[in-house]
Amino acid sequence: MSIETALGELERAVTRTGFDDLPNEAHLFEAQLARLALLLRQLTSRGSEAQQLRFYDLRPVFPLQQLPDALTISILSMLPSRKLVETTEMCRHLHGLAERAVIARAQRLEQPLPMCRPGESAFAALRFSEAAASTRACTITAGHSHNLSIRNGGKNASTQVLAWGGDGDEGEFLAHLGQGQLPGEAVHTPTPVRGLPAGICVREVSAGFNFSLLLSSVGVVWSWGSAEDGRLGHGDERLHVYTPKLIEALAGMRAVKVAAGSHHAMAATEFGQVFSWGRGAECQLGLGRLQRHGAAPQLLEALSSKRIYGLAGGLCHSLAVSETGEMYSWGDGSGGKLGHGNSAAQYLPKRIETLAHLPIQQVSAGHRHSLAVTRDGRLFSWGHGELGAYGCGQQDRHAATPVRVESLGMIRVQQACAAPKFTLVLSDQGDVFVLGADLDCLRSCTLDAIDTERQPQAVRLHAMRFSEIAVGGTGTWLARSRIGELYALGEWDAHEPPEAPLVTLAHSTQAIDLFPLDEAGVPHAAR
Numbered sequence: 001m002s003i004e005t006a007l008g009e010l011e012r013a014v015t016r017t018g019f020d021d022l023p024n025e026a027h028l029f030e031a032q033l034a035r036l037a038l039l040l041r042q043l044t045s046r047g048s049e050a051q052q053l054r055f056y057d058l059r060p061v062f063p064l065q066q067l068p069d070a071l072t073i074s075i076l077s078m079l080p081s082r083k084l085v086e087t088t089e090m091c092r093h094l095h096g097l098a099e100r101a102v103i104a105r106a107q108r109l110e111q112p113l114p115m116c117r118p119g120e121s122a123f124a125a126l127r128f129s130e131a132a133a134s135t136r137a138c139t140i141t142a143g144h145s146h147n148l149s150i151r152n153g154g155k156n157a158s159t160q161v162l163a164w165g166g167d168g169d170e171g172e173f174l175a176h177l178g179q180g181q182l183p184g185e186a187v188h189t190p191t192p193v194r195g196l197p198a199g200i201c202v203r204e205v206s207a208g209f210n211f212s213l214l215l216s217s218v219g220v221v222w223s224w225g226s227a228e229d230g231r232l233g234h235g236d237e238r239l240h241v242y243t244p245k246l247i248e249a250l251a252g253m254r255a256v257k258v259a260a261g262s263h264h265a266m267a268a269t270e271f272g273q274v275f276s277w278g279r280g281a282e283c284q285l286g287l288g289r290l291q292r293h294g295a296a297p298q299l300l301e302a303l304s305s306k307r308i309y310g311l312a313g314g315l316c317h318s319l320a321v322s323e324t325g326e327m328y329s330w331g332d333g334s335g336g337k338l339g340h341g342n343s344a345a346q347y348l349p350k351r352i353e354t355l356a357h358l359p360i361q362q363v364s365a366g367h368r369h370s371l372a373v374t375r376d377g378r379l380f381s382w383g384h385g386e387l388g389a390y391g392c393g394q395q396d397r398h399a400a401t402p403v404r405v406e407s408l409g410m411i412r413v414q415q416a417c418a419a420p421k422f423t424l425v426l427s428d429q430g431d432v433f434v435l436g437a438d439l440d441c442l443r444s445c446t447l448d449a450i451d452t453e454r455q456p457q458a459v460r461l462h463a464m465r466f467s468e469i470a471v472g473g474t475g476t477w478l479a480r481s482r483i484g485e486l487y488a489l490g491e492w493d494a495h496e497p498p499e500a501p502l503v504t505l506a507h508s509t510q511a512i513d514l515f516p517l518d519e520a521g522v523p524h525a526a527r
Contacts, residue, residue: 069097069100072094072097073097073100073101073104074104076088076094076097076101076104076105077101077104077105077107077108078108079105080130081102081105081123081126081127081130084098084101084102084105084123084126085123088101098122098123099122102122102123102125102126105126105129105130106126106129109129109130109133110133111129111130111132111133111256111270112129112254112270113125113126113129114128114129114270114271114272114307115271127323127324128272128307128309128323131307131309131323132256132257132270132309134361135256135257135309135310135362136362136415136468137203137204138204138205138206138468138470139152139204139205139468139480140205140468140469140470140478140480140486141205141206141207141260141470141478142207142470142471142472142473142476142477142478143165143176143207143208143209143210143211143212143260143472143473144207144208144209144210144262144472144473144474145165145166145210145472145473145474146163146164146165146166146174146176146177146207146210146212147163147164147165147190147207147470147472147476147478147488148161148162148163148193148205148206148207148212149161149162149190149205149478149480149486150162150202150204150205159200159201159202160192160193161178161192161193161196161202161205161214161244162190162191162192162193163176163177163178163179163187163190163191163192163193163212164177164187164188164189164190164191165177165186165187166185166186166187172185172186173210173226173240174186174187175210175224175225175226175240175241175242176207176210176211176212176224176225176226177191177193177212178193178194178195178212178224178225178242178243178244179191179193179194179242179243180194180195180242180243181242190486193212193224193243193244194243195224195243195244196214196222196244200216201216201217201218202214202215202216202217203215203216203217204257204258206258206259206260206265207260207472208225208231208260208261208262208263208264208265208313209226209231209262209263209473210225210226210228211223211224211225211226211231211232211260211265212224212225212244212260213258213259213260213265214244214258215255215256215257215258215267218254219253219254219255219256219269219270220246220250220251220255221233221246221247221250221255221258221267222244222245222246222247223241223244223245223247223265224241224242224243224244224245225240225241226240227239227240227241227295228263229263229264229278229279229292229293229295230277230278230279230293230294230295230296231263231264231265231277231278231279232245232247232265233247233249233250233265233277233278233295233296233297234247234248234295234296235248235249235295235296236295237293237295247297249275249296249297250267250269250275250297253269253270253273254269254270255267255268255269255270256268256269256270256309257309257310257311258311259311259312259313259318260313261278261284261313261314261315261316261317261318261365262279262313262314262315262316262367262473263278263279264276264277264278264279264280264284264285264313264318265277265278265313266311266313266318266320267297267311268308268309268310268311268320271307272306272307272308272309272322272323273299273300273303273304273308274286274299274300274303274308274311274320275297275298275299275300276294276297276298276300276318277294277295277296277297277298278293278294279292279293280292280293280294281293282316282317282331282332282345283330283331283332283345283346283347284313284314284316284317284318284330284331284332285298285300285318286300286302286303286318286330286331286347286348286349287300287301287347287348288301288302288347288348289347290347300349302348302349303320303322303328303349306322306323306326306328307322307323308320308321308322308323308328309321309322309323310360310361310362310363311363312363312364312365312370313365314331314337314365314366314367314370314418315332315365315366315367315368315473316331316332317329317330317331317332317333317337317338317365317370318330318331318349318365319363319364319365319370319372320349320363321360321361321362321363324359325358325359325360325361325374325375326351326355326356326360327339327351327352327355327360327363327372328349328350328351328352329346329349329350329352329370330346330347330348330349330350331345331346332345333345333346334368334384335368335369335383335384335398336382336383336384336398336399336400336401337365337366337368337369337370337382337383337384338350338352338370339352339354339355339370339382339383339400339401339402340352340353340400340401341354341400341401342400343398343400352401352402354401354402355372355380355402358374358378358380359374359375360372360373360374360375361373361374361375362414362415362416364416364417364418365418366383366418366419366420366423366471367418367420367473368383368384368420369381369382369383369384369385369418369423370382370383370418371416371417371418371423372402372416373413373414373415373416376412377411377412377413377414377428378404378413379404379405379408379413379416379425380402380403380404380405381399381402381403381405381416381418381423382399382400382401382402382403383398383399384398385398385399405435405456407435407456408425408433408456411425411427411431411433412427412428412429413425413426413427413428414426414427414428415468415469417469417470417471417477418471419471419472419475419477420473420474420475421436421475422434422435422436422475423435423436424469424471424477425456426466426467426468426469426479429465430464430465430466430467430482431458431459431465431466432458432459432466432469432479433456433457433458433459434456434457434459435456464479464481464482464483464485464487465481465482466479466480466481466482467480467481467482468480476488476489477489
């Protein structure tokens with residue numbers, strides 16, 4: 001909700017009900033509320049005029065001093081932390097309400113407020129809550145050979161987790177689909193995962209190689225599938241799990257993010273701590289030592305001084321983002337995918353210096369390259385450029401430090417996904433673009449014949465606008481439309497789409513068209 005919308009609702013509510021301790025004159029109150037709206041709009045607009053407002057004598061016109069404290073705190077909680085600091089510093093009365101306003105702000109965001117560290121202000125803790133609230137929950141995910149999706153039952157209602165996939169080989173291992181000990185036959189249509197508690201509300205899902213992760217809205221982490229290398233986090237490497245099982249080692253913590261790599265997994269807690277488990281032979285666990293595997297979650301001590309809210313796991317490396325937008329990487333560094341200017345392995349999380357001055361919002365770790373989206377919508381990529389995968393149009397070249405994808409022009413990126421040999425991009429307008437692949441490759445996901453000099457192309461799928469995308473280890477990709485329909489494209493047999501509107505699957509790619517971008521980054525119909 002925007003500040004303007006919130007103020008409009010507040011104005012209507014207060015005008016309708018009134019308060020005994022407000023000025024009796026209705027016209028005076030209306031004038032004060034109008035000034036309040038103007039002031040808050042100025043404070044929250046780009047190019048804030050807060051500094052200029054400091055020089056005015058606000059006593060006769062500043063309405064927050066004349067409102068009940070509860071209402072004042074409610075209004076202050078609408079402001080982001082930076083603006084909240086500026087506003088509460090304007091007068092002694094508001095400064096006295098600052099701590100309560102911070103708590104109210106966190107409650108409005110439906111995020112817990114982490115404990116303040118020594119010497120740290122409540123506003124610094126609030127920044128983490130805001131960062132966690134702004135993180136896009138992963139409601140669709142593609143693993144190596146299976147997919148997961150959340151079907152929302154509405155606000156505060158229970159949700160369903162749907163799973164499907166498999167290579168179709170007889171006797172195939174399919175525990176990661178969460179269907180119990182069934183014969184190894186591929187599941188071609190989204191099917192509810194069994195064994196979840198009734199009424200559970202699921203926040204996000206993540207899929208790796210033959211295993212699945214689930215994060216509930218109350219911060220509980222579940223896993224199921226293959227226990228090889230300890231990737232399920234249950235302390236056992238031999239006991240496979242066929243339906244979701246709670247990870248006991250994380251039961252006393254509230255997780256806010258989970259991420260499945262190929263053979264390892266990570267979780268970030270409400271206090272910004274990071275835990276990792278699973279395969280560690282390529283240093284992807286970030287524990288500071290070469291550990292072949294870890295069957296139970298272990299704390300990454302190297303990040304204990306940071307608050308981490310963003311995570312991504314690749315084939316053999318890991319990425320993390322802190323509340324301040326700093327980005328860290330560790331694991332296998334071949335091809336330069338860690339972004340540190342070399343191909344050396346990194347045992348501990350290390351900040352990517354090239355991006356130190358650019359606040360990062362979202363990251364993605366592929367097999368051989370990495371992606372980062374800044375808070376202002378710019379896309380950076382680095383790593384192995386095989387077949388133009390990282391979007392800079394140069395075949396079989398490495399970029400050992402992040403490079404901005406200039407070919408996207410003025411397109412503001414909302415999300416980016418690193419596939420094995422191409423990159424998928426979602427704009428803030430709901431358009432999907434592909435870098436390093438052509439129409440034939442998208443239809444079959446064989447990725448054999450790609451024109452690496454081709455500019456980014458806009459994907460047109462039934463004229464839909466999309467809100468989320470995901471890419472799997474075999475190149476299969478998912479896209480959720482803004483009206484809640486889910487399209488899956490890749491190496492799947494043609495089947496009738498399920499009736500549920502959330503999972504209307506486009507197995508047939510007849511409706512897909514690609515449009516190359518012009519120099520300004522605008523798609524136009526190919527001649």
